[in-house]
Amino acid sequence: YINDVCRTLREEMKRAGIHAEVHAWQKHLASISRKLEYVPRQSNENPLSQLHDLVSFRILVDTDNECYLALGHIHALWRPKDGRIKDFIATPKLNGYQSLHTTVFCLHDCLAEIQIRTHDMQRTATYGIASFWYLKDRMGKEGSPNSWKLSYKEMVTWIEQLRQWQQELPESADEFVEAFKGDVFQDQIFVFTPKGEVKDLPRGSTPLDMAYRIHTDLGDHCAGARIITNMDESGCLVTRQVPLDYELKGGEIVALLTNPAVHPTRDWLHFARTNAARNKIRRYLKTYERESQQADASAPVPGCQTTTMTIHAQDRPGLFRDLTAIFADGGINIGSVSSTVQERSRAIISLSFHLPPSLKETLRALLHQIQALHEIEHVALEPHDDTF
Incomplete structure (x- = not known):
């Protein structure tokens, strides 16, 4: 069975134009025993049937792109098991481990785990990150191939994230x-x-x-x-x-x-x-x-009318502050303001606001307060309302 799967994988990689090595191994009894400790006990199911990596296959390729290309061809060849695909290339483990893992229904509809990685990833997985830097230094002195530059980029992917x-x-x-x-x-x-x-x-x-x-x-x-x-x-x-x-x-x-x-x-x-x-x-x-x-402070509510108050006054310090304070006390939000100063310091101030019907009486009181301010000469409303 193992030889048949390996032969099928080699033929598929060759057909896809991918230079690949295919290896297989069986999990040791000690590893199986440790893994069974974490398998949920089902009264009507053999715990061993829930382990999908009793037999595993590893495909070694040259580049990252070939890892994903190989994965696509494997999934086209055999149906993958839902939830059993893991990408440790895009998101390496904290120890720097990188690989693609998938579990598929291969020959005779049996589940098998397949790992796909580059030769550099395999070297790091076997000997650790220290070996990566050691070999990088050694090969750098002898003329480092471009694959090491790519491998270096892979190792810092997690930090970049x-x-x-x-x-x-x-x-x-x-x-x-x-x-x-x-x-x-x-x-x-x-x-x-x-x-x-x-x-x-x-x-x-x-x-x-x-x-x-x-x-x-x-x-x-x-x-x-x-x-x-x-x-x-x-x-x-x-x-x-x-x-x-x-x-x-x-x-x-x-x-x-x-x-x-x-x-x-x-x-x-x-x-x-x-x-x-x-x-x-x-x-x-x-x-x-x-x-x-x-x-919302300047948007009308249903039933409001836009009103403009034009104030003619003798300009003085604090005039605008007094006007806005009266409006604030009355609960009326000023939407826009414009002003001009003419000869002899005569100021014309235009205040636009949205007036709901419920605040008409409030505006009447505000109008009297504004007219009573110092230096106010004339106040006009547009549209004109005879009730004022």
């Missing part, structure tokens, strides 16, 4: 720490865009999390997603539209849907699963609510 989060959350160190703890230390899944790009996300993420991971503007106008996924045991691919709170599954192809009229609401805080997305939603709501409050 931290830098991006720090830039996205500049307002509060607490926000950064919470996003770091909540998003980095979770199990990861990866999904594909329609263009074949891989996006890694914490398990449980929604289309909203994916949209905000790509770009803030995309998240602010996300209206849902269209996904391509396996729907049944036959392995048939089905396309369907899902809402913002849909939980993405590893290996799905996700096309995000946008609408310029859509914008974040407080409900979105319940749809997003990652702290980074929630922080961006809160930031939008904070800005939007502040702008709405400013607009």
Whole structure:
């Protein structure tokens, strides 16, 4: 069985034009025993049937791109098991480990784990990060190949992700720490865009999390997603539209849907699963609510009429302050102000505001107070109202 699987994998990689090495190994009895301790006990199921890596296969290729290309061909050859795809290349483990892991129903419909990585990743996984720097130095003196430059870039991917989060959350160190703890230390899944790009996300993420991971503007106008996924045991691919709170599954192809009229609401805080997305939603709501409050101060309510008060007065220090204080005490918001100063310091001040019917009596009192101010010569209202 193992030889048949290895031969099939080698033929598939050769057919895809990928130079690859294929290896297989069986898990030791001690490893099986330790892993069984964490398997939930089912009365009607053999615990061994829940272990999918009793036999594992490893494919070694030359580049990162070939890792993902090989993964695509394997999934085309054999149906993957839902929730068993892990991308440690885009999101390395804390110890620097990088690889693609997938579990598929291969020959005879038996589950098997397949690991895909480059030769450099295999060297680091076997000998540790120290070996990476040691060999890099040795090969650098003898003429380092370009693969080491790529490998160096891979090793700092995790640090680059931290830098991006720090830039996205500049307002509060607490926000950064919470996003770091909540998003980095979770199990990861990866999904594909329609263009074949891989996006890694914490398990449980929604289309909203994916949209905000790509770009803030995309998240602010996300209206849902269209996904391509396996729907049944036959392995048939089905396309369907899902809402913002849909939980993405590893290996799905996700096309995000946008609408310029859509914008974040407080409900979105319940749809997003990652702290980074929630922080961006809160930031939008904070800005939007502040702008709405400013607009409400000058926006008319139903039944209001726009009124302009023109005041002729002898200009003096504190005149404008006295006028605005009277309006503030009366609860009337001034929408716009204009003023001119003519000869002999004569000032003409125009104040526009929205006057609801309930405040007409208040305006009458305000009018008398303004006329009683020092240096006020004449006050006129437009539109004219004989009741004043």
